[in-house]
Amino acid sequence: MKKLIIGLSFATIILLTSCRSQPGTNTNRSHLKTGSSIQAGEDPQSGQIVISQDGKHVLQYNYKTVYEKDALDTLAANHYRREKNDTFMANPSIYAVPRSDYIHPVYGLQGEMLTCDWSKDHPHHRGIYWAWPEVDFGHQRGDLHALQVVFARPTGKIKLHSGTEFAQIEAENVWMWKNNDPIVREVALIRVYQATSVGRIIDLAFRFVALKDSVSIARRGTEHYGGLNVRMQTPKNQKITTSTDSSGQVPRRSWSDLSGLFSGAKSVSGLMVFQHKQNPEYPGDWVQYPDLSWCQPTFPSSGTRYPLIKGKPLVLRFRLLVHNGAIPDEAMAKKNWDSFNSEKESQPVFSFSE
Numbered sequence: 506m507k508k509l510i511i512g513l514s515f516a517t518i519i520l521l522t523s524c525r526s527q528p529g530t531n532t533n534r535s536h537l538k539t540g541s542s543i544q545a546g547e548d549p550q551s552g553q554i555v556i557s558q559d560g561k562h563v564l565q566y567n568y569k570t571v572y573e574k575d576a577l578d579t580l581a582a583n584h585y586r587r588e589k590n591d592t593f594m595a596n597p598s599i600y601a602v603p604r605s606d607y608i609h610p611v612y613g614l615q616g617e618m619l620t621c622d623w624s625k626d627h628p629h630h631r632g633i634y635w636a637w638p639e640v641d642f643g644h645q646r647g648d649l650h651a652l653q654v655v656f657a658r659p660t661g662k663i664k665l666h667s668g669t670e671f672a673q674i675e676a677e678n679v680w681m682w683k684n685n686d687p688i689v690r691e692v693a694l695i696r697v698y699q700a701t702s703v704g705r706i707i708d709l710a711f712r713f714v715a716l717k718d719s720v721s722i723a724r725r726g727t728e729h730y731g732g733l734n735v736r737m738q739t740p741k742n743q744k745i746t747t748s749t750d751s752s753g754q755v756p757r758r759s760w761s762d763l764s765g766l767f768s769g770a771k772s773v774s775g776l777m778v779f780q781h782k783q784n785p786e787y788p789g790d791w792v793q794y795p796d797l798s799w800c801q802p803t804f805p806s807s808g809t810r811y812p813l814i815k816g817k818p819l820v821l822r823f824r825l826l827v828h829n830g831a832i833p834d835e836a837m838a839k840k841n842w843d844s845f846n847s848e849k850e851s852q853p854v855f856s857f858s859e
Contacts, residue, residue: 524621524738543699545665545672554665556672556697562612563697563705566674567631568659570605599653600629606657606678606693607634611707614700614829617770621736621798630736630797635693635711635821637731639723640680641810642688649680649722650731656681657691664856671698677857679716688717689813694853703837704828708845709733710853711821715813723810724803730792732804733823735778739798740765742773746832747791747800758842759788761800762832774829777838778802779845781822785811818859822852 543558554566601623609622609632620632629651636657638650647654662677673696680689694710724731743765750757764775778800780788786806793800804821805811813819824845832838844850 524624542667542669543672543697544667545674545697546667554663554674554676556674556695558699561616562610563672564608564611564695564707566676566695567605567607567609568663568676570603570659572603600627600651602629602652604629604631604652604656605659606676606691607631608695609633611776611825611827613767613770613774613827614705615770615772615774617767617774618738619767619774619776619827621738624736624797627736627797630734630799632736633709633825634734635709635732636734637722638725638729639727639731639810641719641721641723642682642686642717643719645682647682650725650734654683655688656684658684662857669699671696673697673853675853675856686717688715688720690714690716690859692855692857694855696853700827703841704826707825707827708853709823709825710855712855712859713813713819714817714859715815718815720813721810722813723805724807727809728807730794730799730801730803732789733778733802733821735763735776735799735801737763737776737798737800738767740767740773740775742766743795743798744832745793745795745800747793748835748838749788749791756782756843756846757788758839759791759802760838760842761791761793761802762838763798763800764830764832772829773831774827775832777826777828777832777841779824779826779842781824782846784821785819816859 545556548555552569554568556563609620610618611620613619622632624630636649638648640647640649640655649655657678658681660677660679664675666673675694678691679687682688692712696708698706745763747761749759759780762775762777766773780802789802789804792803
């Protein structure tokens, strides 16, 4: 399959706490349509896919490749190179490599940026992304999370929908082994609903199908991070909450929340994550790193490797809720999980063939 790696040219780099904002996502939004609908379209400045409502960015899906020169503060990287002695910090450029297929920025209801990209501490962290630190192909191992050996590359096959209820992005990527050998076909569905008094719902669905034999995925050391990765900006008075019901409870709900006062917001806001009960090996463990403003639902189960098999797709679904205020009370969290997992709920449907 033909590789599509497209560079971006940006004029400015903006430093936000320890993270960089995505170039091309400034407050100049005059080119976006306004009205009662929510739109998905290509940003003429960056070439990336932007979902907007009433002329304001809601989120950006970076389908085209983003390069270090466009986003990373090299002087800051050199500073860390001098100040830190551990292997990772001594070589930040190893991890500050081209990447695509991720969501950043995600904006809160007050216009504040919630997600973090190209952080000085972990330059491979990239907002909201779905990747595993241990991708095995035969007897070899790559790291889709830290952008080593295996990379998700756009195929150019993308479908956008705009409407009065929601906007949607459906995009195909292929995991390329050493940028030469396609091993997994991935389809990502991102559905964003109009904001309500409760918040804004963002539904995520991913389908992975192996193109070669002997492909498997696992968390770091099979027990740490991996799966749907969520790296946030660091808010003041940060609070992370996770909740998973006991194994005997029906229904067994599982959700998390990260809240605080984000830069650019006048009041507390946050992001909730809900797992879908039909995900294989549900519920995934919650892993959090408060110093990184990180909280994620992991996959697969601890101590295991999940084989990706040709002709047998792996499908994972999650719901995000962008909200104002501190963490919603437990009753509201349960109600939102129940809605997401209801048989009556309309879920994004993949239209691209396997």
